[in-house]
Amino acid sequence: MCKISSMTTRRQAVPSLPPKEQLILELLVHRGGSMYGLELVAASGRRLKRGTVYVTLGRMEEKGYIVSRIEPAPPKAGGLPRRVYDATPFGRRVLAAWAHIAQQLVPELAR
Amino acid sequence: MRPGTWLRAGASRVCSSSTMDRLIDPVLADMECEYDEADRNGRPHDRRMALVGGYVAFWKILALYVPLTWVAGIVSDWPAPDRRVLGRALRASALTTIAVSALFIAPPLLRDLTGPGALTVWMILLLLPQSFPLSLPVAILAGVLYGSWGAQLASSIRRKIMVIGLAGSLASLGTMAWLVPAANQAFRVGVAGRQLERGASEMSLGSLRERALAIRNETRPAEKFFPVDARSKAAASADLLLMYHARVALAAAVPIFALFGIGVMALRVGRARTAAIGAAACILYLNYFFGLSSVPVSVFSRESVVAGLAWLPNLLLVLTSLAFLSPDRPSEPRSNQ
Numbered sequence: 001m002c003k004i005s006s007m008t009t010r011r012q013a014v015p016s017l018p019p020k021e022q023l024i025l026e027l028l029v030h031r032g033g034s035m036y037g038l039e040l041v042a043a044s045g046r047r048l049k050r051g052t053v054y055v056t057l058g059r060m061e062e063k064g065y066i067v068s069r070i071e072p073a074p075p076k077a078g079g080l081p082r083r084v085y086d087a088t089p090f091g092r093r094v095l096a097a098w099a100h101i102a103q104q105l106v107p108e109l110a111r
Numbered sequence: 112m113r114p115g116t117w118l119r120a121g122a123s124r125v126c127s128s129s130t131m132d133r134l135i136d137p138v139l140a141d142m143e144c145e146y147d148e149a150d151r152n153g154r155p156h157d158r159r160m161a162l163v164g165g166y167v168a169f170w171k172i173l174a175l176y177v178p179l180t181w182v183a184g185i186v187s188d189w190p191a192p193d194r195r196v197l198g199r200a201l202r203a204s205a206l207t208t209i210a211v212s213a214l215f216i217a218p219p220l221l222r223d224l225t226g227p228g229a230l231t232v233w234m235i236l237l238l239l240p241q242s243f244p245l246s247l248p249v250a251i252l253a254g255v256l257y258g259s260w261g262a263q264l265a266s267s268i269r270r271k272i273m274v275i276g277l278a279g280s281l282a283s284l285g286t287m288a289w290l291v292p293a294a295n296q297a298f299r300v301g302v303a304g305r306q307l308e309r310g311a312s313e314m315s316l317g318s319l320r321e322r323a324l325a326i327r328n329e330t331r332p333a334e335k336f337f338p339v340d341a342r343s344k345a346a347a348s349a350d351l352l353l354m355y356h357a358r359v360a361l362a363a364a365v366p367i368f369a370l371f372g373i374g375v376m377a378l379r380v381g382r383a384r385t386a387a388i389g390a391a392a393c394i395l396y397l398n399y400f401f402g403l404s405s406v407p408v409s410v411f412s413r414e415s416v417v418a419g420l421a422w423l424p425n426l427l428l429v430l431t432s433l434a435f436l437s438p439d440r441p442s443e444p445r446s447n448q
Contacts, residue, residue, distance in 0.1 A: 038141040050141065050164060051171035058133040079113055079147065080140035083132075 015063065017098045020056050023047060025065060025087055025095040034069075034084040057085055065091030114146050114162055115139040118169055125173075130180055138168045193268050200258025200272070207253040211246035212239060237298040240290045244283045244361050245400075248368040249393045251276055255372025256389050260382065269373050276366030284362035288316040311354055319358075323351035346407075352414055356421035357403060364396070364425055371428050374435030392428070399424050 017025070027043050028035060037057060041048045048056075060066045067088055070081045087095070122135045142165025149157035186194060216238040255272055262268075296313040300306060314322065327348035375388050403420065 036141065036144075037137050038145065049168075050138070051168040054134050054137050054172070055176050061133075079143040080115075080119075080136055082140045082144060083137045 015065075015094050017065075017094055020048065021060050021063075021065065022095065022098060024053075024056060024060060024085075025091050028066065028085060028087040029092055029095055034086045036082055036084055040085070060091070061085075064088060065094060113143055115142055115165065115169070118166075122169075122173060126177055127180070127184070130177060134172050134176060135169070138165065138172060141165065142169075189271070190267070192262065192265075193271060196258050196262050196264075196268050197271060197275075198258075200254035201275075202254075203257035204250040204254030207250040208243075208246045211249050212242040215242035215245055234298055234301045237294040237301070240286055240294045244287050244291070244358070245397060247279050247283050248361070248364040248396070251279055251365055252368040252372045252389050252393060255369055256375060256385055259372075259376050260385075264373060264376055272369050272373060273366055276369030279365040279369075280362050283365055284359070287358045287362055311351055316355060316358060319351055319355045323348045323355060326351070349417055352417045353403060353406075353421060356418045357400060360421040360425050361400065363422075364428075367425050367428050367432075368392075370432045371435075374432035377436050396424050396428070 023044055024040060027040055031043065035043070037053045038050060040057075041050045041053055057066065057068070061068060065088060066085050068083050068085045071084050072081050119131075119135065119139055123131055126135055142161055145161035145165070146158055149155075149161055186197075189197070216235070220235065220238065259268070292309070292313045292315050296307070296309055299313070311319065311322075326344055371392060372389070375385055378385070378388075380388070406420065
């Protein structure tokens with residue numbers, strides 16, 4: 001019984017990376033540097049939607065895959081400040097591990 | 112005034128500061144930025160598209176995700192045992208709703224598949240609302256019995272189950288009052304391929320009662336000489352009134368079945384007997400409602416009698432639940448059969 005419960009706990013601790021989160025990490029890592037939510041939507045080729053991208057980004061931030069910071073609006077613009085996103089070292093490791101697993105299990109995916 | 116100012120002011124009244132920071136502000140900031148850029152470049156079409164895209168994203172977040180963050184906020188404050196029981200109960204309820212809905216929509220689907228008009232996915236979806244009010248009481252009972260098995264039903268969990276039952280009751284009432292009549296009519300028109308006059312099943316709750324009372328109170332000059340017509344008028348009126356009260360009673364059945372589930376769990380009679388009691392209650396209850404349509408209600412001239420017929424199973428379930436929950440009842444030891 002103890003063994004089963006410890007296995008369950010260990011299984012829950014493994015980070016998961018759903019396809020949309022993987023796509024966002026790939027864009028942030030491979031394009032290098034910070035990106036706005038709308039930039040991510042544009043760069044994803046319509047695979048990310050502007051109505052849902054911030055929900056996914058918020059979830060990824062909670063998981064520790066990305067960090068965000070507020071970028072002040074230009075002095076003359078006077079609008080709302082924009083939020084920019086960056087991959088964390090942990091997020092990069094998760095992406096690399098995920099790519100490695102995918103390569104091991106389904107070699108066709110890595111091509 | 113910058114675009115999105117009013118939206119932001121409205122959203123800030125209903126959203127927490129973290130939702131504003133993480134979801135609402137970034138969407139509006141993107142919209143402003145796109146709008147400004149299109150404005151600077153002198154592209155009015157792009158400016159309009161920036162507004163449309165921004166508004167759609169804003170309303171999507173407000174309608175879909177903000178309610179979820181509210182629910183998540185409430186649920187995260189619950190103690191872990193409550194979350195576990197209610198999570199299991201909701202999963203079991205969802206599965207039961209799907210299974211029972213499939214059972215209810217199968218007969219009309221099979222009947223109309225052989226008809227002249229081809230059924231589209233849209234028409235199959237139109238059948239779903241009518242199964243919802245029937246499957247919801249069964250689903251909540253299954254959820255309570257499965258979710259709370261092996262757990263102590265503390266009063267905090269009982270209260271939450273009853274609140275969920277009341278919410279389900281409102282959803283069921285709304286479905287029966289507006290969604291089912293509209294979906295039924297659209298389905299009939301779709302199958303017939305032409306416009307049809309609305310029948311009793313296609314009337315909203317309000318118009319059903321209105322029509323019933325209008326038929327009963329209607330006095331045409333010719334009918335004064337033909338008392339037979341008065342009897343058929345009473346029959347038609349009583350039929351419609353019974354349908355009206357049956358719909359309301361079915362909606363009210365959701366929290367009543369939740370209460371019944373809590374009562375059955377208090378019996379502590381073992382898994383097989385618990386499941387058997389639950390199944391028997393559901394079968395008897397639904398059969399009663401299906402059988403009501405063949406009852407000659409026209410013999411009852413008073414609406415209170417017709418209403419009593421519709422509400423009788425609810426009343427019996429409440430009384431049975433209270434008897435199960437009575438502290439004087441000797442409890443049996445639980446056995447896993």
